[in-house]
Amino acid sequence: MSMGVGLPTDPNPAPPRLSRSPGRRPGVGIVHLGLGAFFRAHGALYIAEAMRASGGDWGIVGICLKSPSTRDKLAPQDFAYTALELAPDGAHARTVEVIEDVLVAPENPAAVLARMAHPETRIVTLTVTEKGYCHEPSTGRLNLDHPDILHDLGEGPPLSAPGFLVRALQTRRAAGLRPFTVLTCDNLPENGRLVRGLILDMARVIDPALADWIATEGRFPSTMVDRIVPATKPEDLETATRLTGKLDAAPVMHEPFRQWVVEDDFVDDIRPDLDAAGATLVDDVTPYEHMKLRCLNGTHSALAYLGYLAGHETIAETVADPVFAHYVTRLWSEEILPVLTPPPGGDLAAYAEALFDRYRNPGIRHRTWQIAMDGSQKLPQRILGTLRENLAAGRSTPGLNLAVAAWMRYVGGVDETGQPIDVRDPLASHLRVTSDAETGTGKAKALLGVRAVFPADLAEALEPGILAAYDQLLTLGARRAVEDLGVDRAMCDLGADRAMENRP
Numbered sequence: 188m189s190m191g192v193g194l195p196t197d198p199n200p201a202p203p204r205l206s207r208s209p210g211r212r213p214g215v216g217i218v219h220l221g222l223g224a225f226f227r228a229h230g231a232l233y234i235a236e237a238m239r240a241s242g243g244d245w246g247i248v249g250i251c252l253k254s255p256s257t258r259d260k261l262a263p264q265d266f267a268y269t270a271l272e273l274a275p276d277g278a279h280a281r282t283v284e285v286i287e288d289v290l291v292a293p294e295n296p297a298a299v300l301a302r303m304a305h306p307e308t309r310i311v312t313l314t315v316t317e318k319g320y321c322h323e324p325s326t327g328r329l330n331l332d333h334p335d336i337l338h339d340l341g342e343g344p345p346l347s348a349p350g351f352l353v354r355a356l357q358t359r360r361a362a363g364l365r366p367f368t369v370l371t372c373d374n375l376p377e378n379g380r381l382v383r384g385l386i387l388d389m390a391r392v393i394d395p396a397l398a399d400w401i402a403t404e405g406r407f408p409s410t411m412v413d414r415i416v417p418a419t420k421p422e423d424l425e426t427a428t429r430l431t432g433k434l435d436a437a438p439v440m441h442e443p444f445r446q447w448v449v450e451d452d453f454v455d456d457i458r459p460d461l462d463a464a465g466a467t468l469v470d471d472v473t474p475y476e477h478m479k480l481r482c483l484n485g486t487h488s489a490l491a492y493l494g495y496l497a498g499h500e501t502i503a504e505t506v507a508d509p510v511f512a513h514y515v516t517r518l519w520s521e522e523i524l525p526v527l528t529p530p531p532g533g534d535l536a537a538y539a540e541a542l543f544d545r546y547r548n549p550g551i552r553h554r555t556w557q558i559a560m561d562g563s564q565k566l567p568q569r570i571l572g573t574l575r576e577n578l579a580a581g582r583s584t585p586g587l588n589l590a591v592a593a594w595m596r597y598v599g600g601v602d603e604t605g606q607p608i609d610v611r612d613p614l615a616s617h618l619r620v621t622s623d624a625e626t627g628t629g630k631a632k633a634l635l636g637v638r639a640v641f642p643a644d645l646a647e648a649l650e651p652g653i654l655a656a657y658d659q660l661l662t663l664g665a666r667r668a669v670e671d672l673g674v675d676r677a678m679c680d681l682g683a684d685r686a687m688e689n690r691p
């Protein structure tokens with residue numbers, strides 16, 4: 188047998204692992220707390236583009252506050268990753284190279300604090316989700332009974348995002364440095380003002396002089412962030428490899444649309460050139476934020492609870508069902524838009540219409556279950572503000588009442604076919620026990636008594652409508668209860684037409 192031939196070459200060699208291209212790397216100017224998919228598909232792209240347009244040392248050190256898994260996936264590829272834009276007509280990939288390092292807080296909290304307190308760090312951005320602020324959603328105040336806050340008020344390295352912010356600011360003050368700007372990118376109302384209040388609440392307990400310094404010198408611009416970013420699924424890794432020819436353990440998936448509206452109020456006016464990257468810098472973010480939280484996140488949550496109960500797996504699937512297409516259009520036109528003030532130059536009806544198209548994007552598989560998570564932290568800013576304003580205007584809100592009732596049914600933990608629901612919520616066990624009343628309306632009434640979610644006056648005013656809606660849900664099931672809302676066809680032409688177009 189001849190030995191003169193070489194080993195056969197593999198006809199399908201494994202693609203190489205994604206790596207970072209050589210070249211100058213910027214200095215680190217930003218520390219980001221909570222390195223989830225959303226920031227990597229949104230803020231990180233704006234910052235990369237701002238540096239490309241106008242330079243600056245705005246490299247990012249990402250902080251994983253809990254699990255090391257994102258660091259472990261990104262480190263072997265030198266923190267580069269693929270952002271996949273999923274448009275209705277296909278996917279487009281780009282490689283993002285803006286993260287310089289990732290630290291895992293529980294492994295080395297001192298390194299995290301040192302990075303935050305480093306003189307070159309000028310901004311700390313955050314996406315820690317609603318529950319990461321450890322506040323009471325109904326009041327916006329720091330929850331001083333929260334175990335992580337109780338821990339962080341003592342000595343020793345912090346656990347919570349507010350704890351890291353306060354301790355790092357304390358170190359900067361002691362070192363004679365300027366504070367960093369705290370730039371929150373979570374879906375909370377007046378998010379900058381909220382986080383400022385939480386940090387001051389905590390700092391006052393630790394050292395009143397520190398609190399005074401933060402109050403005078405610190406800056407907490409509010410922001411409105413928008414891009415639909417579903418959790419990355421195993422099959423998405425294959426799509427990324429197919430498009431780029433590289434293996435990437437941590438790609439992110441996103442829709443084409445993006446928006447970032449930021450209050451232009453930074454410590455010493457130092458920030459990346461975000462406008463060059465397409466962000467909108469404003470004096471007051473409130474009208475943008477109300478529009479987005481109530482039109483998008485409010486209907487997202489409504490569709491998530493009702494859609495899940497009706498057996499729909501994703502938002503695109505839910506709005507492809509004509510009953511839900513009518514429902515969401517009706518929510519906008521009759522219950523949400525009438526109590527909103529448009530932002531300067533904004534057109535609310537056009538905004539809602541564009542949202543409908545974003546929801547329908549079949550490339551985005553955004554699970555109802557994912558959006559249903561943490562409802563106790565989301566309902567106040569997404570739905571309850573709209574309910575309160577409609578009550579004040581004497582307008583009825585059958586659609587949003589049904590959404591709140593669906594949340595109540597969902598957190599009860601059993602679906603319409605008797606199967607258990609995997610309810611993820613920091614208050615899950617409390618909600619489950621609270622809803623364990625004998626009768627349906629007894630459950631709904633007990634849940635209206637959860638003060639972390641419903642202020643007493645609002646609960647009282649909402650009670651008749653929510654109990655009736657809950658009863659409807661139990662009697663008819665989610666889909667029929669939605670159908671039964673009594674669709675005003677004239678108002679819902681858009682939903683009807685769109686839903687018909689969408690049918691197979």
Ligand code: CS2
Binds near residue numbers: 374415416483487557
């Ligand atoms: C969603 C948001 O998961 C959720 O609760 O409503 O993540 C939503 O996709 C984004 O806010 C869109 O900007």
